[in-house]
Amino acid sequence: MSIQKGTLEIKNLSKSFIVDGTPLQVLSNINLKFPSGSFISIVGSSGCGKTTLLRIMLGLETRYEGDALLDGERIEGPGANRGIVFQDHRLLPWLTVGENVAFGLDKLDRKAKKLIVDEHLKLVGLSGFESAYPAQLSGGMAQRVAIARALANKPEILLLDEPLGALDALTRMHMQKELERLWLLEKITMVMVTHDVDEAIYLSDIVVIMSSRPGIIKKIIKIPFARPRDRASSEFMQVKAEILKEFHLGTEYPFAYAI
Amino acid sequence: MKNFFQRIEWKDKLLGVIVPLLVLIAWQSAVSLQLFSPLLLIPPLTLVDTLWYLASSGELTTNILASLNRVVFGFLIGASAGFLLGLFMGLSSFFDQFAGPLIKASKQVPQFALMPLIILWFGVDEFAKFVFIAIGAFYPMVFNTYQGVSSVSKRYRELAQVFDYKGFRYLTKVILPSALPLIITGVRHSLGLSWMFVVGAEIFGADTGLGYMMAAARNMFQIDVVMSGLVVIGSIGFGINFILQIIEKRLLVWRVSTDQGAKCKS
Numbered sequence: 001m002s003i004q005k006g007t008l009e010i011k012n013l014s015k016s017f018i019v020d021g022t023p024l025q026v027l028s029n030i031n032l033k034f035p036s037g038s039f040i041s042i043v044g045s046s047g048c049g050k051t052t053l054l055r056i057m058l059g060l061e062t063r064y065e066g067d068a069l070l071d072g073e074r075i076e077g078p079g080a081n082r083g084i085v086f087q088d089h090r091l092l093p094w095l096t097v098g099e100n101v102a103f104g105l106d107k108l109d110r111k112a113k114k115l116i117v118d119e120h121l122k123l124v125g126l127s128g129f130e131s132a133y134p135a136q137l138s139g140g141m142a143q144r145v146a147i148a149r150a151l152a153n154k155p156e157i158l159l160l161d162e163p164l165g166a167l168d169a170l171t172r173m174h175m176q177k178e179l180e181r182l183w184l185l186e187k188i189t190m191v192m193v194t195h196d197v198d199e200a201i202y203l204s205d206i207v208v209i210m211s212s213r214p215g216i217i218k219k220i221i222k223i224p225f226a227r228p229r230d231r232a233s234s235e236f237m238q239v240k241a242e243i244l245k246e247f248h249l250g251t252e253y254p255f256a257y258a259i
Numbered sequence: 260m261k262n263f264f265q266r267i268e269w270k271d272k273l274l275g276v277i278v279p280l281l282v283l284i285a286w287q288s289a290v291s292l293q294l295f296s297p298l299l300l301i302p303p304l305t306l307v308d309t310l311w312y313l314a315s316s317g318e319l320t321t322n323i324l325a326s327l328n329r330v331v332f333g334f335l336i337g338a339s340a341g342f343l344l345g346l347f348m349g350l351s352s353f354f355d356q357f358a359g360p361l362i363k364a365s366k367q368v369p370q371f372a373l374m375p376l377i378i379l380w381f382g383v384d385e386f387a388k389f390v391f392i393a394i395g396a397f398y399p400m401v402f403n404t405y406q407g408v409s410s411v412s413k414r415y416r417e418l419a420q421v422f423d424y425k426g427f428r429y430l431t432k433v434i435l436p437s438a439l440p441l442i443i444t445g446v447r448h449s450l451g452l453s454w455m456f457v458v459g460a461e462i463f464g465a466d467t468g469l470g471y472m473m474a475a476a477r478n479m480f481q482i483d484v485v486m487s488g489l490v491v492i493g494s495i496g497f498g499i500n501f502i503l504q505i506i507e508k509r510l511l512v513w514r515v516s517t518d519q520g521a522k523c524k525s
Contacts, residue, residue, distance in 0.1 A: 060421070
């Protein structure tokens with residue numbers, strides 16, 4: 001039997017950058033396996049290499065040791081089977097909302113394009129905005145367009161790099177609901193990098209906790225709670241405490257205590 | 260609300276009329292008080308008469324067309340060369356290092372200083388004028404295009420990579436639109452300089468054109484024709500810039516401000 005579409009596997013992956021002539025290891029011996037169709041969050045303090053890991057999955061970082069495999073094939077560059085939503089919406093300001101959503105559909109004819117654009121704008125609740133320019137949108141709306149653009153290509157995996165990081169708290173919670181709705185609807189694998197623990201617990205089946213310098217995987221927590229999740233429930237709080245404990249040890253434990 | 264803003268706009272425009280009006284009054288007073296010899300300063304109304312005479316005799320049209328013709332050719336040659344070189348320099352750092360230093364260094368030479376050399380090499384015929392205007396048009400175009408193309412945000416370059424935009428498609432869909440604001444600035448400066456340079460070229464030696472008209476009038480001490488030439492040259496330069504501004508607004512319609520809000524069609 002072949003592997004299910006959207007299965008991501010990372011084996012003994014390490015990555016270093018050359019900074020001022022000396023190599024700086026950002027990721028060390030990462031091993032992960034994400035089942036197809038799951039929602040995964042990678043949390044960690046800034047500088048732990050979580051974004052680098054995501055960029056490897058996307059194919060923007062191609063020089064790494066070990067393997068990053070999508071459906072059993074090594075990731076060597078970007079591809080249409082992976083969609084990305086960046087922290088900044090990264091819509092092209094000279095294209096309308098509709099043209100932005102169609103950005104990855106360049107090879108299709110006009111009719112097919114319009115159909116997909118309409119469908120995906122409706123999906124993110126922005127029907128009727130196709131002729132607006134990005135500069136006319138609010139942050140939340142722009143990020144919805146970015147999500148529509150990523151989904152329009154029908155990817156097997158949607159990669160999200162702190163997609164809600166630039167939004168205000170209320171919009172953010174609203175967009176978390178939206179992401180959950182889209183994930184349930186599209187049934188694709190989603191991998192999200194975030195530094196918001198609540199967001200990770202609210203959305204994920206699996207939370208991967210990373211620590212920094214070099215980036216290693218500290219803990220993998222499975223969250224089997226039913227959806228939609230109640231942020232105030234005791235089980236939610238318990239998991240949150242468990243995750244936050246990891247961060248305390250990782251970042252605030254004074255060096256002297258460790259000796 | 261809209262009415263209110265329109266009124267402010269009108270007020271601002273009226274404000275701009277005050278200084279020219281004062282200059283006109285001072286000019287007429289200087290003439291009336293006979294502060295200068297009538298040979299050196301003519302009354303404003305005489306200028307209007309002369310302009311009318313030049314226009315109705317067809318002399319003005321002939322000279323304007325001659326100058327415009329030179330500008331169009333010189334600009335097209337110089338701006339195209341500038342655009343292409345700027346594009347290649349912006350796209351390839353190898354080409355930038357190869358051709359950039361000479362272009363940057365040669366810009367330091369005042370282009371009017373090249374006039375004697377151009378006359379020696381090409382004489383004073385039409386071709387020499389095209390060359391001179393083209394040199395004027397070249398520099399703003401090459402530097403603005405270079406700046407626009409080389410400063411395409413890494414964020415957009417990554418996006419293009421993710422969506423597999425390469426080659427010509429990448430150039431036309433990402434690089435050029437992103438560089439367009441600066442390219443348009445380049446066109447505006449380039450065309451503006453072309454218009455300045457054509458007058459320079461014609462004063463040096465020509466038998467048609469606005470510059471020629473002024474140089475010939477100066478020889479015959481026709482101060483009214485000299486001043487008419489200045490007015491016409493200024494007005495056309497202003498007109499060219501005005502048209503380009505409208506085109507710029509049309510092309511860069513996406514630069515809308517957020518407070519205009521999105522227009523929902525449905």
